[in-house]
Amino acid sequence: MNPSRKPQIRTYLLMMAVVAFFGQIYFYPFQSTFRFSAGVLALILILLIREDISEVKLAVMTSTAIVLLRTAIRLYLTDLPLLTLIEENLPAGLYYLSFGLMVWALRLRARKDQPFVTMAAFAVVDVASNLVEAWVGNTFNSRLLVLIVTIGIARSVLAYFVYFLYRSQELLIMKREHQKRYAQLNAVMANIQAEIFYLKKSMGEIESVMSRSHRLYEAHKDNPGVRDEALTIARDVHEIKKDYYRVLRGFEGLVKTFEKDGAMSLKDIASIIEVNARRILEELGSAVTFRVEVGQSIQIKAYHSVFTMLNNLIVNAMDACGDKGGDIMVILDADETQARFVVRDTGEGIEDDVLPVLFTPGFTTKYDEATGAASTGIGLAHVKNLLDALGGSIEVNTEVGRGTAFILTIPRQALEA
Structure with a gap:
C-alpha cells in the first residue's frame, strides 16, 4: 500500500465511524419501523467542513457501515435470521447512499457559502433520501410525509447552524493568528x-x-x-x-x-498594537496593565510610520513602569484636520533636566544591568524623525514618580496621503 494513502484511509474510516455512531441516535415516529437518526447531521457537517472528502466514497462506506452495525446489534439482541436483519436495515443504508450521491450530483458544496440555498438544498436531498428509504422499506404513508419534510428542514437548518458556528470560530482563530x-x-x-x-x-x-x-x-x-x-x-x-x-x-x-499594501484603519492599528504589546508583556512576565482606546477611526496609508512611533513609545513606557508594574494607556483619535495619538504611563517619570535632550540621537538613560553597556539612544530620536517627516509635533507631559504622557499630533493629510 502506498504510505501516502494511509492517512486518507484513516480519515475516511474515522468519518464513517462518526456517522455510524450518530446513526444509532434515533427515534421511530407513529410506532412505525421507519426511523429518524442524528447520523445525517454528522454527515452534512462532514461534507460541509471537509472538502477533501469525496461524497461518493463516504456515502458508500457510510451506508455499508450503517447496515453492518445495525445488523450486528440486532443480531446480538434478537434471535432473528441474519438475512432478515440485513433486509430490515438495508433501507437505512440506501438512505445514506442516495443522500451522498445526490449531494455529489447537485454539487451542493459549491454553494455552501449561500446559507438559505444550502439549507434548502440539503432539506430537499434529506426528504428525497427519506422517501427512497420509506419506499424501499414499504413504510410510506401520508402522515409520514409531513414528518419527513419537517424533519428534513429541521436537520438541514440545525446542521448548517452548527457549521456556521464552526466557521465563525475558525475565522476568529485565523484573524487572531493573522494579527499575531x-x-x-x-x-x-x-x-x-x-x-x-x-x-x-x-x-x-x-x-x-x-x-x-x-x-x-x-x-x-x-x-x-x-x-x-x-x-x-x-x-x-x-x-x-x-x-x-x-x-x-x-x-x-x-x-x-x-x-504599499493600501491603507489601514486606526481601529485595526489599535488591535495589532494591543496584540503586540500584550505579547511583549507576557514574555517579560510584567505586571503592567495595557489598554487601548480608539475615538474616531480614519484610514491611514502611512500606517507603518505610526506603528513604529507608537511601538517605540510603548516600549519606553514599559521600561518606565519597570518591575513594579503600572498602567499604560494608548489613545488613538482624529478630527477633521489632524490625528492625535497619546501614550500615557504611570511609570517613574522624566527629570526636568533630561527633557531638552530627550530626542537627541544617542542620548539614553538605559543601561544593561549585566554589562553596563548603554542603549543606542535611537528610539525617541527615531520617533521625532518620523514625526518631522509627517509634519507633526510631539508634546511631553511628565511628573517624576507619577508618570509620563507623550502626545503626538499629526495632520490627517500627511497620514492619508
Whole structure:
C-alpha cells in the first residue's frame, strides 16, 4: 500500500465511524419501523467542513457501515435470521447512499457559502433520501410525509447552524493568528526602519570623513607619504559609502514595498498594537496593565510610520513602569484636520533636566544591568524623525514618580496621503 494513502484511509474510516455512531441516535415516529437518526447531521457537517472528502466514497462506506452495525446489534439482541436483519436495515443504508450521491450530483458544496440555498438544498436531498428509504422499506404513508419534510428542514437548518458556528470560530482563530503574525512582522519592520535611521546617521559621518581626507590630501600635496595615505583613505571610505548606500536603498525599498499594501484603519492599528504589546508583556512576565482606546477611526496609508512611533513609545513606557508594574494607556483619535495619538504611563517619570535632550540621537538613560553597556539612544530620536517627516509635533507631559504622557499630533493629510 502506498504510505501516502494511509492517512486518507484513516480519515475516511474515522468519518464513517462518526456517522455510524450518530446513526444509532434515533427515534421511530407513529410506532412505525421507519426511523429518524442524528447520523445525517454528522454527515452534512462532514461534507460541509471537509472538502477533501469525496461524497461518493463516504456515502458508500457510510451506508455499508450503517447496515453492518445495525445488523450486528440486532443480531446480538434478537434471535432473528441474519438475512432478515440485513433486509430490515438495508433501507437505512440506501438512505445514506442516495443522500451522498445526490449531494455529489447537485454539487451542493459549491454553494455552501449561500446559507438559505444550502439549507434548502440539503432539506430537499434529506426528504428525497427519506422517501427512497420509506419506499424501499414499504413504510410510506401520508402522515409520514409531513414528518419527513419537517424533519428534513429541521436537520438541514440545525446542521448548517452548527457549521456556521464552526466557521465563525475558525475565522476568529485565523484573524487572531493573522494579527499575531502581522504584529511580529511590524516589529521586524520597525527594527529595520530604526536601522535605516542609524545608517543615514552613519552616512553623514562617512561623508565627513571623506571631506576631511580630501582636505588632508589638498593640504599635503607636497608630501607624497601623507598625500598618498589620505587618498587611499578617501578611496576606502568611498567604497564603504557605496556598500552603505546599497544596504540603505535595499532597506528603504523593503519598507516602501511593505507600506504599499493600501491603507489601514486606526481601529485595526489599535488591535495589532494591543496584540503586540500584550505579547511583549507576557514574555517579560510584567505586571503592567495595557489598554487601548480608539475615538474616531480614519484610514491611514502611512500606517507603518505610526506603528513604529507608537511601538517605540510603548516600549519606553514599559521600561518606565519597570518591575513594579503600572498602567499604560494608548489613545488613538482624529478630527477633521489632524490625528492625535497619546501614550500615557504611570511609570517613574522624566527629570526636568533630561527633557531638552530627550530626542537627541544617542542620548539614553538605559543601561544593561549585566554589562553596563548603554542603549543606542535611537528610539525617541527615531520617533521625532518620523514625526518631522509627517509634519507633526510631539508634546511631553511628565511628573517624576507619577508618570509620563507623550502626545503626538499629526495632520490627517500627511497620514492619508
